[in-house]
Amino acid sequence: MKYKILLILLLSCKILTAQNNNQNTVYQPYIKTVQLYNSAQESSFPIIGLHTNDVLLLGFDDLQGGTKNYSYTIVHCDADWNPSNLSPSEYLQSFTEDRILDYRYSFNTKQKYTHYQLTFPNYNIIPKLSGNYLLKVYLEGNAAEPVFTRQFYVVDQRAGLVAGIVPSNQVVNRSTNQKINFSVDVSALPVQNPYAEIKTIIMQNGRSDVSSININPQFVQGGLLQFNDFQTNDFAAGNEFRRFDLRTLLSGGEHIAQIYRDTANTVMLMNDKALDQPNYTFQYDNDGKFFILNYDGRDPKTDADYAHVYFNLKYIPQNPNDAVFITGNFNNYRLDENSKMSYDASRGNFYTDLYLKQGVYDYHYVLKTKNETDQTAIDGSHFETENDYQFLVYFKRIGSRYEELAGYHLLNSTKSLR
Known part of the structure; x- marks a missing residue:
């Protein structure tokens, strides 16, 4: 029976890891160079703290040039990027949409374009719940037909995390894979059933297509959940880009x-x-x-x-x-x-x-x-490769209609957790 349970867990991990819920999509060919990141560091992971001074910076180019009436809104989602069962008034503190008024024309370039820029949260758009959010940018107030979408995160940092990277437990993968063991401290959360209420997603270099979902801790000691199964979270390290x-x-x-x-x-x-x-x-x-x-x-x-x-x-x-x-x-x-x-x-x-x-x-x-x-057939895979791993800890209370993002942590394969 013990071996059957282990097999089921391993198969479930593979299925979840294979999912790719990437909704960072550009729907119009004239939209180029879309960037969304925490303004503290260019190209950083798009996450901000709830009720903090953190700000996200959005920028994109419209190769058709001229001036257009772009607007945006944000939608609260669950950990799998499905819209939450919430009305906008429940997760937005102010208005439900806003216009993008900051734009500039290209100068001295062969390709003419208009560059649009936006920082938020701002006076008009302020999320009041933690979790996953989908940003939609659209023309002429038509939110049903976005020109592009971008995913971002709002965290209410209450869950602690300790993680480490070791070579794979599988002999054949020891020189190519990075095995992650970690524990989550949820003692600051009102958790009743950690197996049903806590979910941790690990992403390699911010990629949803190289990620794993962890819902079954191997050990529970008070408010400490330990994830150190023999074979799960065994990532192909890839090669330097x-x-x-x-x-x-x-x-x-x-x-x-x-x-x-x-x-x-x-x-x-x-x-x-x-x-x-x-x-x-x-x-x-x-x-x-x-x-x-x-x-x-x-x-x-x-x-x-x-x-x-x-x-x-x-x-x-x-x-x-x-x-x-x-x-x-x-x-x-x-x-x-x-x-x-x-x-x-x-x-x-x-x-x-x-x-x-x-x-x-x-x-x-x-x-x-x-x-x-x-992902590795052409570029190879080596345990020594430097990678960033993002840990997202989700908490869904019993009976709640949405998932909170209760923890975010960054682990670099050559540095310490931060």
């Missing part, structure tokens, strides 16, 4: 092979190859993030230009129907037609081009076969 530096269009930067400046900007990156070698090699990265920067101007929000960036990967798939995608935080790790690469069988080469704003970008390659999506 590839990156390129496009802070200037006047000369070559890191991983830039050639720049052509005509009626439009064209950037050819150096050729990539598979990194699935057995030994780890350190390479500085930004854990999948991107930063908008421009050495040739004063304000990259409005004077950074766009360019067609060409990627080439030397890789021969085992099956001609296998697909390769290029992903990163810049496209929300989406595997779709926009991130799918074309294959030239005569050269054994995958290629594509993306229209990107000047800056520094992390990226990596993902292999998708008929049976699975493999």
Whole structure:
């Protein structure tokens, strides 16, 4: 019986880990370079404390230019990003929607655009409950048809957490995986049944597609919940992200092979190859993030230009129907037609081009076969890889209609918990 229960728990973890509730979606092709982060640090995880002075910064470009009537609202969601059974008046302290009035036109760029910016909470939009929130931006007051959505979090920090990273308990994965053991202190919460009321989600580098959901602690000692099962929370560590530096269009930067400046900007990156070698090699990265920067101007929000960036990967798939995608935080790790690469069988080469704003970008390659999506087949996986792990502790009281976010903690694989 003990082995049957363990098997059920392991299978449940795999199913939950495979879910991807990424609703960071852009619905219009003229919307580019959407960023949402805590204003204290650019490109940081989009989380703020409840009833604190924390502020989120939203920015995006409209390549159609001109001035448009953009509005926004926020929707409270559960841990799985389903709308909570709440009315807006229950989770919003003030108004239910607001206009985006801060905009500026691009200056001295080949690609003309209008940059929109917003900080919140503000006088008009103030969340009064902790939890997951979905930001919707839309035109002409039509909230039913958003031009894009973004996920963010509001935490009421009451749950404590201690975590550590060790090599995998599976011998075959000891050199490639990072196993996480952790405990959650919920003594400050009115928990009656921790198995039914507490849920902890772990995300690798802020990615919902590389995450695990923990609902069954192995041990409960008073208000301390311990999660140290033999096989769960065993993450493939991956490899350091590839990156390129496009802070200037006047000369070559890191991983830039050639720049052509005509009626439009064209950037050819150096050729990539598979990194699935057995030994780890350190390479500085930004854990999948991107930063908008421009050495040739004063304000990259409005004077950074766009360019067609060409990627080439030397890789021969085992099956001609296998697909390769290029992903990163810049496209929300989406595997779709926009991130799918074309294959030239005569050269054994995958290629594509993306229209990107000047800056520094992390990226990596993902292999998708008929049976699975493999994040490490091309870029490799090593226990030594530096990763950030975000811990989100949710609390849903018995009979409550929404989930509270009662704890957030950040663990770096090479540093201490913070």
